[in-house]
Amino acid sequence: MTTGQVRASSEWLRLREPADAAARAPELVEEVRSYLPTDGGAAIHDLGCGTGSMARWLAVQLTGPQHWVMYDRDAELLTLAAADPPGEASDRTPVTIETRRRDITRLKPGELAGAALITASALLDMMTAEELGRLVATCAGSGCPVLIALSVTGRVELTPTDPFDQSVSDAFNAHQRRTTGAGRLLGPDAVGAAVDGFTRLGIDVLVRPSPWRLASGQAALAAEWFTGWLAAACEQRPELGAEAVPYARRRLAEAAAGRLSVTVHHQDLLARPS
Template identity: 40%
Template structure:
């Protein structure tokens, strides 16, 4: 799974960091730093250019060994360029659907950001089944939850959102995507596997400071529902024009949920 540009990942990263639930992140960092004699291994799936690494390091996770896993060599090379001298970083180009081949051995933490809403239930089940064999903490941040609220409102906001959420459940390269159901599925699957699970909201709160991100988001939503879903091209064009006209003065809430899970033996 890939298809994301460095420009898009850089554009969204400040909003991601601001949205990331700091209570769960603090609990995770405390766990990672609990033994000064150990450098915990973190396997970050769908790592991109290393945004999770930057976020957790900024929040106090130091002396860690990072295994960055992505199927896009360009993104991995960019991650190494940014962090190769400052952190202990290992890069792994891998198909995230090949669960048995993922470098999970010895991992204290499996992390992923904005990933599992793109994944299938089968992939998550297989991943958790493998993790049950070792004491690995599970941290999944920024799972889209299906909520989008715009200010000012437009009459088609709900219809566009319904169509977009339908698109989010289509195959994104890792099977039929869970989309807005990802966090609740993770909770159920992890609890069934004996994990102690905590969940917190982590919404994007966008305003004029994130104008460029809002513009890209609006264009992306318009493109995602362009094939119909009960809306005409003229209706979508009207919605898009209205939303773009208000990016400098309007606001948007894009719902996400963070999941942190500790295995039963922790």
Template identity: 50%
Template sequence: MTAFAPDWLYLREPADAAARATELVDPLRDFLAETAGVQPPHPAREGSAPRTPRGGFVVRDLGCGTGSLGRWLAARLPGTQHWILHDHDRDLLSRAQASLPETALDGSPVDVVAEQRDITALRAADLAGTSLVTASALLDLLTRAEITALATAVVEAGCAALLMLSVTGKVALSPADPLDPALAAAFNAHQRRVTEDGRRLLGPNAVDVAATAFSRLGATVVRADSAWRLGPDQAELQRQWLEGWVGAAVEQLPQLRPVADGYLQRRLEMAAAGELHAVIHHGDLLVLPPSLEVAA
């Protein structure tokens, strides 16, 4: 799996938090409450405190990084929570384990453990006792076979999944530049590349592939958009994103370099001057077991 620098993960965390599809949280709360046998809180009922599921629930966060998704989600869910963080990077695991909130939405305790393991090898037996599988910015780094195996494991284990912030390949920069489409196409091709170990990544196709895989297994799948919207107040994030975006495009299509260098310089100057706006689209998925429906 690709390694990510902690500084980059911390830098992007506010944009991730602003982009995440909050509308998926209510049906997820309902699922967790229903499986625990209690009445879920009604979001429109003023002053009502969320009720705690008996015995709490277990969440497995795949490719947890610094714990961004856990920090965002744990405090939005009621009930005693036991988080199991998975990543291949020990440093990231340590950072994540130390940073999740200690209490849930209703004040119930949240405890956290970390496991260094290959998340692509998880199967239904590994998910026994798990209520929810989460992941952020992960699906586009997987292959078709790996996503199919993940979907099979989740559905066979009878748990829910919240899979957020997978790139979908659509980028809108303002003001526009004639080179935008060529660089976007090269970047998307890079995201679909064959890695040195022979894995063909899904990149922007991952959300569609995952939604289809879960649906074919009978699960209920709810999709939502989760776009980064970067303005002048996020110039440093714009800079680092641009450097990575253009760099990957040139790596995929080296003949772009003569024009890409000038393009990048123009874009960086716009970002520094507060003149650039960027919308980078992602997709979120909520998956519920086949026996459950999303409340209307």
């Protein structure tokens, strides 16, 4: 998805899709099912859809006809989402989609009218407090459940450990909270801010862990994630640069050899209307 000046490439989204699917909290899907209509189609609005991975993951786990309305401000990603729609629902009923190019932080309440479910994935941590506040208010006004997956928590574990890990992690988290043209990003504080926002509006929120666990079978993703993680840390704190070069060499060699495992902690949340 894209928000403000933050953009995720289609290649990165493609690479991470299997890890995202494995990480999302399945127990929240059980909760979602209880809210969806049983006597007709469900309109599901996916905010910051990227290439459509959330729809491909969730649609097949739900029953009954579904119509997904997929929002992103990146036209290339919307084209890719339309070209690879989700398959049938679990009971073999049809799933249809439409795409809308929008800034999802400025949606009007009427755009979500009739939604049975609102979803998003890997979204909140790239927003400012102002953007998140508008989004929470708009979603709350829809009166339907809101399932938001894979927001980072700021915790990363690499095995084997390295003395430089913590310095990079601290710098990366500072980068996640950096100030952009839109304001200061929430980064690891986003889930807490979203929970507070929904709770203030009288909406109950469930939060569940959804960690990425990248082992030898995900060496390419681990290497790509590590490279971006380290680059962001060095952008935030250039003084890390000298030590970062040998550190990257060590870590990428471990990843290539299948010896590096990474856990990137995320949280999923479900806002449940009363």
